[in-house]
Amino acid sequence: MAPISQYLLSDNAVVQNDQLVVGGISVSDLVAEYGSPLFIYDEDHVRARCEEAVSVFGSHATYASKAFSCRYMAKLVTDCGMGIDVATGGELEIALAAGVDPATITFHGNNKSLQELERSVNVGVGKIVIDSFDELERLEYLHSQNLSTVPNVLIRVTPGIKAETHDYVATGQDDSKFGLTVSTGDAKVCIDKADASPAVNLLGIHAHIGSQVFVVESFVKALRVLAEIAEPYDFDEIIIGGGIGVPYIDGERAPSITEWATTVRDEAKKLGIKAAIGIEPGRSIVAAAGITAYTVGTIKKVPGVRNFVAVDGGMSDNPRPIMYDSGYEAFCPNSMSDPRELTANVVGKHCESGDIIVVDAQLPKSISVGDLLVTPVTGAYGYGMASNYNGVPRPAVVFVSKGEAKLVRRRETIEDLLATDIF
Ligand SMILES: Cc1ncc(COP(=O)(O)O)c(C=O)c1O
Numbered sequence: 001m002a003p004i005s006q007y008l009l010s011d012n013a014v015v016q017n018d019q020l021v022v023g024g025i026s027v028s029d030l031v032a033e034y035g036s037p038l039f040i041y042d043e044d045h046v047r048a049r050c051e052e053a054v055s056v057f058g059s060h061a062t063y064a065s066k067a068f069s070c071r072y073m074a075k076l077v078t079d080c081g082m083g084i085d086v087a088t089g090g091e092l093e094i095a096l097a098a099g100v101d102p103a104t105i106t107f108h109g110n111n112k113s114l115q116e117l118e119r120s121v122n123v124g125v126g127k128i129v130i131d132s133f134d135e136l137e138r139l140e141y142l143h144s145q146n147l148s149t150v151p152n153v154l155i156r157v158t159p160g161i162k163a164e165t166h167d168y169v170a171t172g173q174d175d176s177k178f179g180l181t182v183s184t185g186d187a188k189v190c191i192d193k194a195d196a197s198p199a200v201n202l203l204g205i206h207a208h209i210g211s212q213v214f215v216v217e218s219f220v221k222a223l224r225v226l227a228e229i230a231e232p233y234d235f236d237e238i239i240i241g242g243g244i245g246v247p248y249i250d251g252e253r254a255p256s257i258t259e260w261a262t263t264v265r266d267e268a269k270k271l272g273i274k275a276a277i278g279i280e281p282g283r284s285i286v287a288a289a290g291i292t293a294y295t296v297g298t299i300k301k302v303p304g305v306r307n308f309v310a311v312d313g314g315m316s317d318n319p320r321p322i323m324y325d326s327g328y329e330a331f332c333p334n335s336m337s338d339p340r341e342l343t344a345n346v347v348g349k350h351c352e353s354g355d356i357i358v359v360d361a362q363l364p365k366s367i368s369v370g371d372l373l374v375t376p377v378t379g380a381y382g383y384g385m386a387s388n389y390n391g392v393p394r395p396a397v398v399f400v401s402k403g404e405a406k407l408v409r410r411r412e413t414i415e416d417l418l419a420t421d422i423f
Pocket of ligand 1: 066067210211212241242244281284
């Protein structure tokens with residue numbers, strides 16, 4: 001197998017002296033400084049994707065911070081002109097702690113508590129996306145308690161579009177926990193209630209059909225449903241969600257943010273939609289910006305059965321393979337030109353046979369204990385979904401740009417693990 005394809009690497013990843021260099025610093029130098037495993041982000045790649053989204057939608061382009069969130073990231077994306085979407089009170093506090101203007105924040109989630117809603121109204125978040133009748137009632141209750149600010153809201157509707165993606169990240173079909181269903185009439189009832197309610201200022205509607213979607217036509221279909229619902233109203237904004245996919249493995253291709261965004265924008269024009277169209281990409285902004293560097297700890301060969309290369313992380317820093325059967329590639333960043341002729345499962349250090357990071361990875365035959373191993377395209381839903389399973393501290397996260405590295409999340413320690421453990 002040939003060396004790793006350049007298109008699976010970030011914009012500023014190059015090979016120098018057979019080593020992978022990201023943002024001007026080699027992976028091995030970064031690991032020497034910050035330890036292993038390590039999440040490495042190409043900062044200028046993130047910036048370029050944000051600018052791409054903003055170039056089509058301006059401030060109606062919002063970064064879905066669930067993909068990867070920390071204060072540095074929140075500041076970076078909002079400095080690029082994007083808004084920021086948060087799905088819980090915790091993500092809200094990260095954005096606020098980064099100094100993000102609350103007016104640029106959109107508050108999402110399918111079960112916002114009274115406390116989360118109260119906090120978001122009090123700090124003046126720009127938009128709350130109402131996901132259920134219950135949430136509208138909670139906002140009305142808060143209003144009745146003399147909460148003087150009337151928040152801007154959108155109603156999240158479920159358009160009945162099944163995106164072609166893993167079932168766990170498909171959200172636009174009727175059989176979904178998210179949003180108000182269009183086909184049952186609930187969406188219209190909730191829109192009318194919100195429209196008539198003095199407790200909220202209804203800006204428009206929202207839909208998110210799923211994540212890791214490759215087919216742009218699915219968004220077009222969703223937009224047509226939204227246009228129909230919106231027709232009798234004079235909405236300011238219609239948000240089509242996030243969800244455009246990214247390639248994770250060799251041979252996979254996905255539309256660019258520009259292709260996706262311009263198709264959506266052009267369809268909106270054709271449909272005569274007057275409201276501003278908003279998008280909320282997460283994965284497409286940050287996935288390919290990130291790689292994870294691990295160190296090989298053990299190698300097990302079972303002739304005629306399988307080879308296993310075990311690294312010092314696993315499902316605790318990347319649960320996507322075990323959750324969604326997601327595919328990844330792997331390579332050795334210190335021998336980039338070596339043919340990848342060994343087939344092996346890259347596995348983690350957790351007590352699960354399903355703790356597999358890459359099934360049938362292609363690696364150099366010379367791979368040995370102590371070598372670095374990289375999985376590319378781990379910038380989205382990796383660190384964000386990380387856990388402490390088996391008492392494994394989360395890795396550090398470093399952003400790199402033009403030869404400068406910035407530690408944005410320090411490695412967790414055993415003290416961190418014990419901090420909430422009362423004994
Ligand atoms: C409401 C909403 N918006 C945006 C996103 C971001 O999706 P993606 O990371 O696939 O672009 C999600 C992801 O689940 C979401 O639920």
